[in-house]
Amino acid sequence: MSLYDKFLDGSVIALSRIISHIENLRPGYQELLSRLYRRTNGIYRIGLTGPPGAGKSSLVNLLAGQLADDGRRVAVICVDPSSPFTGGAFLGDRIRMQDIPVDKGVFIRSMGSRGSTGGLAAATSNVTVALDAFGFDTLIIETVGVGQMELDIIDACDTVVVTLVPESGDAIQALKAGLMEIADVFAVNKSDRAGAEQMLYDLKSALEMRTEKSKWEVPVIATQALHKKNTEELLRLILEHKSFLETSGQLSHIRGLQLQKKVETVITRLVFRDISSNILSDGVLEKAVDKIMKGEEDPYSAGMRLYKRFKLGS
Ligand SMILES: Nc1nc2c(ncn2[C@@H]2O[C@H](COP(=O)(O)OP(=O)(O)OP(=O)(O)O)[C@@H](O)[C@H]2O)c(=O)[nH]1
Numbered sequence: 001m002s003l004y005d006k007f008l009d010g011s012v013i014a015l016s017r018i019i020s021h022i023e024n025l026r027p028g029y030q031e032l033l034s035r036l037y038r039r040t041n042g043i044y045r046i047g048l049t050g051p052p053g054a055g056k057s058s059l060v061n062l063l064a065g066q067l068a069d070d071g072r073r074v075a076v077i078c079v080d081p082s083s084p085f086t087g088g089a090f091l092g093d094r095i096r097m098q099d100i101p102v103d104k105g106v107f108i109r110s111m112g113s114r115g116s117t118g119g120l121a122a123a124t125s126n127v128t129v130a131l132d133a134f135g136f137d138t139l140i141i142e143t144v145g146v147g148q149m150e151l152d153i154i155d156a157c158d159t160v161v162v163t164l165v166p167e168s169g170d171a172i173q174a175l176k177a178g179l180m181e182i183a184d185v186f187a188v189n190k191s192d193r194a195g196a197e198q199m200l201y202d203l204k205s206a207l208e209m210r211t212e213k214s215k216w217e218v219p220v221i222a223t224q225a226l227h228k229k230n231t232e233e234l235l236r237l238i239l240e241h242k243s244f245l246e247t248s249g250q251l252s253h254i255r256g257l258q259l260q261k262k263v264e265t266v267i268t269r270l271v272f273r274d275i276s277s278n279i280l281s282d283g284v285l286e287k288a289v290d291k292i293m294k295g296e297e298d299p300y301s302a303g304m305r306l307y308k309r310f311k312l313g314s
């Protein structure tokens with residue numbers, strides 16, 4: 001039985017291996033993705049982002065469990081925060097992926113920023129295709145909300161939950177970090193701590209002040225993942241947003257834009273691959289650098305010359 005057949009047969013091990021194949025851009029991965037794409041059903045993607053230690057994994061844990069209890073087939077992608085950008089897991093007590101309820105059939109995959117040559121956002125989106133084709137209907141993506149890279153991933157989700165904590169400063173901070181624009185739901189987690197009321201108030205005021213109004217009114221909810229408080233309510237708000245997307249026609253609009261991006265990425269990658277294998281492999285680049293060093297050419301015209309040569313050769 002081939003790996004693909006085992007995948008179709010529902011083998012989780014085959015799924016994991018197929019994901020690695022895609023993630024590492026091994027030969028034939030685009031063809032594989034093309035086969036997988038035809039089996040997709042439009043998996044619903046929930047993005048969860050927020051500052052380090054805000055309780056994202058704790059919430060994901062509970063949400064995944066609740067969704068699985070409701071009969072959904074849930075997958076979770078944790079974009080590993082131990083990237084050079086986010087500074088790593090300095091919190092010794094952070095919830096690890098092992099704590100997520102695998103017994104309920106929840107599939108968990110961690111994606112590191114190192115080693116994903118094609119860019120983390122593209123890799124995440126490709127892995128989503130595999131999960132969708134496998135039969136999962138709901139995906140939760142957890143990522144630390146700090147850099148542009150994370151925003152790109154979260155941008156590719158249908159519903160975005162921004163998790164803040166009372167001590168993460170004022171709502172203005174969230175505004176500055178660009179979180180206000182991407183949030184569909186705000187969760188003020190660790191609301192057992194001082195300052196939660198103020199945070200809720202500030203967030204609501206900041207949302208009201210927004211000039212750009214949408215038909216969806218971004219709700220703000222206080223949660224306590226540690227004590228399982230209000231997490232069912234949080235899920236209800238998330239699913240309410242899902243219904244909103246579906247009934248308003250926004251879902252197909254978003255997906256159209258995302259597909260456009262995807263096709264662009266596929267083309268860029270193919271061009272890049274061809275250029276690297278056709279031009280850059282046989283010392284052409286070294287020769288060009290040599291010429292530049294000798295003052296016979298400059299890097300810009302060298303780049304344009306090589307690109308033209310690639311185009312003619314293709
Ligand atoms: N007091 C309190 N602690 C909480 C609450 N929710 C989560 N925590 C604790 O906060 C710590 C960090 O939780 P995580 O779920 O790992 O946070 P995270 O946002 O996933 O962390 P990173 O992935 O490292 O950014 C853990 O010790 C949790 O038990 C809450 O509502 N109240």
Ligand SMILES: [Mg+2]
Nearest residue numbers: 056057094095
């Ligand atoms: Mg976490």
